[in-house]
Amino acid sequence: MFWIFWIGTKFSVSSLRGVGPPGRRQCLCGEKLVLDKHGYRISSMKPKRHLFFDPFICSGCRSCELACSQANTGGYNPDLSTLRVLSHPDLGSHVVTILTKPCICKDGLESCVEMCHVSAIRFVDDSDVPSTLKQGRWLAAPLYD
């Protein structure tokens, strides 16, 4: 990943010397860059992003599971989804989202969020975690591996 990006920055179309004027930039993939005065990347600060869910908005439709499994495995198979929507087996109630492994979204599109039609899940940057938690309604999806 690093080398691919390094080549990308080194031979950027905008400038052979770098990717632009000094300062902070955000790459399309979400990675935050700090560039020196020549436009070279001096550090990468890919923020850690965390999956949050709103248990009261989630309707339990499991479209996110389908989207995730499709994006990462090519087929619609909820068993292969990174995130799972769990509900009580008998009551069919109380929907909870968990992760079965750390997110590995290949295409970086966060398909699960894109396909959530009721906006019940979202990815939150590290720095935004406190404010998101403070809202009360959003819960961080626990990792159960």
Add this chain to the structure above:
Amino acid sequence: MHGYAGKILTLDLSSGEKEIIALDETMIRRFLGGRGFVSSWLYENLPGRVDPLGHDNLLVFSSGPCNGTLVPSASRGSIGAKSPLTSIMGSGNTGSPFSVQLKRAGWDMVVLSGKARRPSYLFIDTGGVEVVGCEDLWGKETPDATFALRSRHGSRNVSIACIGPAGERQVPIATVIFDRFRAAGRGGIGAVMGSKNLKALVVKGSGGIQVAHPKSLKQEVLRFVQSLSEEPYYKRYSEEGTGVIVAPMHDMGCVLVKNGMSGDFESIRSLNADHLKKDWFIRQKACFSCPMPCTQQYGIREGTYRGAYGEGSAAASVIMGFGPRCGISDIKAVAKAYTLTNELGLDLISTNAVLAFGMECFEKGFIGTSDTGGIPLEFGHVPALLEMVSQIGMKKGFGAILGQGVKKAAELLGSGSERFAPHVKGMDMMEVDPRGFPSWGLMFAVSSRGADHVRAYDVSQIMPFSDEELVAIAGTPEVRDMFSPRGKGRSVAFFENIRAVADSMEVCRFVTRGKLGFPENLVGMLRAVTGLDFTVDQLYTIGERIVNVERLFNLRAGMTKAQDTLPERYLREPLPDGAAKGKTVPMAQMLEDYYKARDWSLISGFPSEEKLENLGLSLVGF
């Protein structure tokens, strides 16, 4: 074969013989899947004069091409058999993930025949099917049976279809309950399952579903959901469920009040959405892969019916059925009655139809407490209603008579009660008064499973279609006029065709109730899923073919054209009050238009030879 598992499983429960049949592309191109598969299979494999509760009846479960993919609301599943209630086609469509798991287990269809030697359930997974004895589950209500099977087979990826005491006792209005809360199989499919000594089907899915063009499917889905979110019904249904339409429908004069004796129910406001939200709803839920959470999870928190709990997408049917139809204005009692029907495995609509019919008989003095075992079966009498629901489910007392459906109950009771027995071809009518909604009257009269609203679900009067769209649908914008018979025949035929397509793709007709149900808006997703080059015209033809094959099945089973009508009350007795006061259903002209639109004989009711040839159908076994 993208979008399909590619295999059909047939099992003879008597001998245990199994056969695996490969799904061929011709069948897909002719009938698409789901309801189309069920109907065509029954037409081709079930002779006309089979006893619905005998060994030879076939019970078919089928999934469709879109099940288990991102296609919005594609978690429906179809079920069918010859109906013990009507002796014509009995079928249904449910919103549980049953069909998704069926396809993930590797089966497009499961066809059951014969009768198991002892009470059993079927466990179906990728390895095939296993018949498991279950004397311990026989007699259990549907939640208990579901819990027991879940504890044996797990809950994730497992879907359970089971019958309750009503199905076991072969009550002709018994239905099949899926995953505790969902039902399908009007016309007594639960009784057919009971007659086969089959308590449940447990399906465990494990595989993935491949589609032909995932990227294009994603784009189509996002476009579809965007259009859906702009539809006016999306927000209302998502926030308040289908129950939100009850009060407006009452104000249009088309809610059955006291079995059709009236068109005005003064307590209707106590059943409207605000009260529901306050007293009943817990939250909105969605079916698997559906963007529109129109199902209410409900529960009664206090009072006599404290603890009643469940979920159901048919809130409008529930409220109109146990509410105005039975004269009850207590929403909690309505919820309790609905919970009971699910627990016993009864068809909600048929149950409230027979109860309201029984109440009218009681009010008119055709029956008394000596007939009902001391139960005062009066309109609005909640304890009597709840007791009678239990009796119907357990097939005991007066409930054993009412449980036969209104047609047979009226024959047993006599005294001219046939005149107000609300049924078509033996199927109990749903809770809309056709005098206030004539096109729905036509729908009831011609539906392939008897008085039923979802086979056509004609919305040309209640959705904001443009003039051009109405011309395409019905040939005239005048179809918008509720009480004019003009255009209604063509409109019902049009909607029957497109609903057959949606049912066969297994997408929900509530999500696709407006323009989104037109094949123009569905064909892109179907192509992306299957990789087959379906055109819009082909889909319209497939819809028409399915409706015609169901018609042929019914005609072969002994149905006649004369049965395409409504009970006398709705044709001759003007509605005494309400918004549609003084109206009756102008059936003759609408029916004639419908037959012309269908190219069916006005004399025999058979499709014309030319029509059959165009659709590639033939008369088999007549």
